Amino acid sequence: MQPSSVLAKGVRKQYPGPRGVQALQGVDAEIGAGRFVSILGPSGCGKSTLLRCIAGLEDISEGTLTVGGRAVDGPPDGVGIVFQHHALLDWRSIRDNILLPIEFAGKRVADYTAKVEHLLRMTGLQDFADSYPRELSGGMRQRAAICRALVDDPPLLLMDEPFGALDALTRDQMNAELQRIWMETRNTVVFVTHGIAEAVFLGDEVLVFSPRPGRVAHRFVVDLPRPRPLAVRETPQFGQYVGEIRRLFGQMGLLDETGVATA
């Protein structure tokens, strides 16, 4: 299957109800097919909301949003997603959780045994294939959810802070792995993260969101050759990207030394 492009024009999202928050306001974004796009933004600015809109889980209130050229109206075909909270099925073992997309796609589970084993090993969960989610640590559950999103090589991969609960080293490994997998599959990835370095390391471009109501405040194209070794993070070019984004964040006026938020 071809990777899917994502196009947002003037997307506004207001949650229903009398006090319904306006989460997104005039979001414009063009995510080309096969691109890896990182999204950065302050907590509560609407990143998860945008991902849910792209996944067809929330209706937008205004604007147009297309995936693979088609207006989103319910989940588009070929989407893999890692939610901010793992969303594993309590009643399935880790292996069966990972196999869920295969089963739902009507494919033969047996054909994916090796792939699942590989993913489990890659995420360090090989000993927990038969455990239930409640027997796993927070980070382990998140890794299982990542495996589930990757198992069927979806043309569009949406990841909402997938590495948020991982320690620095596991996170580095996962970054390297994700890049490797993406370079093999070349699917479209929308990757929400709080790690500026991670966003730059992985992304072809980085979209920085404004505080709520969220919109794309800035778009950085990351022009670093691939495959990028982890050590790329120590290069001056990399540092420049990170510094620039950091500065932008600072301009959005959130931080002062007393720590009281001004936004």
Add this chain to the structure above:
Amino acid sequence: MQPSSVLAKGVRKQYPGPRGVQALQGVDAEIGAGRFVSILGPSGCGKSTLLRCIAGLEDISEGTLTVGGRAVDGPPDGVGIVFQHHALLDWRSIRDNILLPIEFAGKRVADYTAKVEHLLRMTGLQDFADSYPRELSGGMRQRAAICRALVDDPPLLLMDEPFGALDALTRDQMNAELQRIWMETRNTVVFVTHGIAEAVFLGDEVLVFSPRPGRVAHRFVVDLPRPRPLAVRETPQFGQYVGEIRRLFGQMGLLDETGVATA
């Protein structure tokens, strides 16, 4: 109330059941009253388990564990906790969630109105006091859980990756805030995090855990004067601490460039 010390000697924790994982093995730790101790360690190594044991939510399988000089047998008095996942009560507004410790302590809720307002403002939730948890973003829920843990100034504060779902800037703010609060209250804090810099910035000492079964692989005393400005992170001394810990992590043999975990 006096801050509580925590003392662990040869603590082993095996989860029950035929396949019960051994999460901790021979954990020795001495956390003095009024100290701020950061805990770092690979995902799944038993950090949350240790915190739950200290909080009296899990029995230990071997060894001794005391809080304030008393063997832990059920939750000790005066503990505040931020769980890895927010654990907010769905049926209470954010304000009422934050007030829960006050209500359970049998104190007058009216006396804490100002404090709650302050905490809400500090965490940027002032507009969401009357919202229910399901109306909040992931990071906002986590911030609400932090407010709940702080509201009653507990002598022992246990925090399990409290800032994991926050963007870099909010996180920095929260770091600064937490330090400020701690310097006022001087309670004992056990702070689990995946951010090495964060661990060093906040901690009087940093305990680094080995992979599962977890034990204290190394203890670093962070000898930086307080209050520490955020800018301390750019000092060479700070960089040295971080580098040392990073090196130790590397020695634990988790990372190689292909990304496949070897542990």
Add this chain to the structure above:
Amino acid sequence: MKHPVVSSILAGLASSVVLLVLWEVLARASGVRPIVLPLPSAVLVELGAEWRWYLGHAGYTTMTTLAGFALSVVGGVLIGTAVASSRRCERFVYPLVVALNSVPKVAVAPLFVIWMGTGAEPKIAIAFLIAVFAIIVDTLHGLRSVPQDVLDVARVLKGRPLAVFWKVRLPGALPSIAAGMKVAVSLALVGAIVGEFVSSQRGLGYVIMSAQGTFDTVRVFAALLLLALIGLLLYGALVWAERALTPWRANDKH
């Protein structure tokens, strides 16, 4: 709020009308004898003609039902909570509750009359006994499905058992208890009727009993129709109360 409630009442009404018309048409077509199954038109005419009289009996039955139901909610939540909180209760008391619940009240109803006389008490008692088990089971289920992490918060904060119950366990169990109440309310209604069958001078159970004795099928079905209506209204009231009591749940999830 107004619009959905009104429209759902209209929807219920519409389908009731459809059912009644269907019943009328089928009954006419199949030529089933009215003495076995009367025409709904005849039933409605009967109700229209004597609505005051029926209203009196319906009111009595509704009162008995509500009293038994209220007791079953209080008792069921108490028993369910006791069983959920005490291992001893669960092992020694609960089996008895389960066993006693399997004794058909219809068969022991006469004993209640002997013990409690012929007033409202035995009817309320039977309504209570029939309804309470649904509340117990769903309270138990609800209390057991309160998320562990939330219970952990309460434990660490060392809330007094009563405070934890009111602030954590009960609200967490409320959606389940509400489900139990929906089952229980119609059981209480049946219980009140069963009680009235055994001994009564009033109520729809009495109406049914005496009409059956004289093959007054129209009257029997008029009473049954009223019971269906009462059941529906009580259920509707519960759904409404549930929404009001659980504002934190998304509206469309109800």
Add this chain to the structure above:
Amino acid sequence: MKHPVVSSILAGLASSVVLLVLWEVLARASGVRPIVLPLPSAVLVELGAEWRWYLGHAGYTTMTTLAGFALSVVGGVLIGTAVASSRRCERFVYPLVVALNSVPKVAVAPLFVIWMGTGAEPKIAIAFLIAVFAIIVDTLHGLRSVPQDVLDVARVLKGRPLAVFWKVRLPGALPSIAAGMKVAVSLALVGAIVGEFVSSQRGLGYVIMSAQGTFDTVRVFAALLLLALIGLLLYGALVWAERALTPWRANDKH
């Protein structure tokens, strides 16, 4: 596994014995007439003397109960699912279900004999009708309490409705459905008895009926005691099945 099951059976037995002894002592002390409430010792002697005969009737009633219960589980889950999945079903069909459920089956039982004859069918039908509502309500509750994030996963993965039902909704609703089944199984037992009251030559309902006609209170209570026992066993079997079917839930949470 063995130890807790054995010990909980022993616990249930112990408290039953306590209850029976209490009943014996109180009955003797209060001098209540045996024709109103017999001594449990007499009841046990009766059961011991004629256990084969009682077993036969108990077996018949159990079979009827199980058949009605099985139908109610299948039917209840289907109806509950239909109501949960279709707004139209919820608005137009469900009110009718609620209304019909409020019609006491005891009052319409003769109609079932007229329609279905005097075999097991009317008893099974009544057992089904009495039991099914508890399953419907708890299925509905269970399906509505499947976590939204898990449903979102299923939606994004575009699982076919049937696959989503089997792999996501049903397992998610299973704990609630199990609670509904616990209520339903004893209702099915009562339904079978009500059916046997109206027309039967077998079963414990028949035993109760005919013993009442000869004022044979000992026999009535022997049958009631057996019903309590059957109810307890069926409940126990459900608890066991629930544990087996929901291995992902912590054991101590049951």
Add this chain to the structure above:
Amino acid sequence: QALEPVKVRLDWTPWANHAALHLAQQKGWYRQSGLDVTLEDGNGSVTTVQIVGSSNAFDIGHAALAPAMIARDKGLPVKALAVFLRKNDIGMLVPVDSGITGPAQLKGKKIGYTAGSLEAPFVDAFLAAGKLKRDDVELVNFDAASKATNYAVGRTDVVFSTIPFVLPTTSKARPSRAIPFADFGLNMPSFGLVVSEAKFAERGEVLAKFASIVARTWEYIYAGHEDEAVDAIVAQRPQARLDRAVLRAQLDTLKLFFDNKPGERVGVPQPADWEAAVKTLSSVQLIGTSRPASDYYVPGRVNPAAFDALVAK
């Protein structure tokens, strides 16, 4: 040749008014006449009439005939085929030492009755015979099964019920005397056999034969074979654990309600009885008056004499 099946729905669980039905079975008289009879217990006459009248499950019902008349008047096509108890057996039980001899003494008394049974519509008429109104007494409605017990334990002062059924059982606990409603001008037939018109049109021959055998058997029983009848019930219903003494006492009480003049054979519907019944029932608006009395029964099909030879063997 093959036996003709006859499925009978009884009025209630076994008691003495089933004596002839069982004795004929025990004696083999059905089989010898080509019938294969099965008896099933009932749950009150009303239900029996309803089921016999509107389903195919039974060929014939044994029930109180007044409910059959009411049902017929209301459109259920049932008729009485045989009448055994010609006198209304409903009445009042009073403690022997109460001094109550009729409705006139009931002022202020607590009366147990069953709303769903046949005595209910006659309550006012019976009280009126003693110049009382409903408000002068305390009426308490019980279901059929608990009425007698509540009277026996003293919860009511008197009870309205089916005399032959309750008098013997209740007297053990509370010695009582029976006062039939019939003695106060409220007469109508009691137990007999009920058929649906369709069934009778189809199998009239067989059902009439059955009715005649039962009628003849009653004659046999009251010709001094009461104990044999009691034995037959017990033998046919080994599990019901019936009390022989109670059955015998019920049988003796029942005899008073057969009420046949010399020369009249048991079971044969008598036109005069039915005229009286219509009068009684219409007087309390249980039936209308449009239907002639002859419409409620099948005349001339019960012929016990045809089985004299069989019984004499």
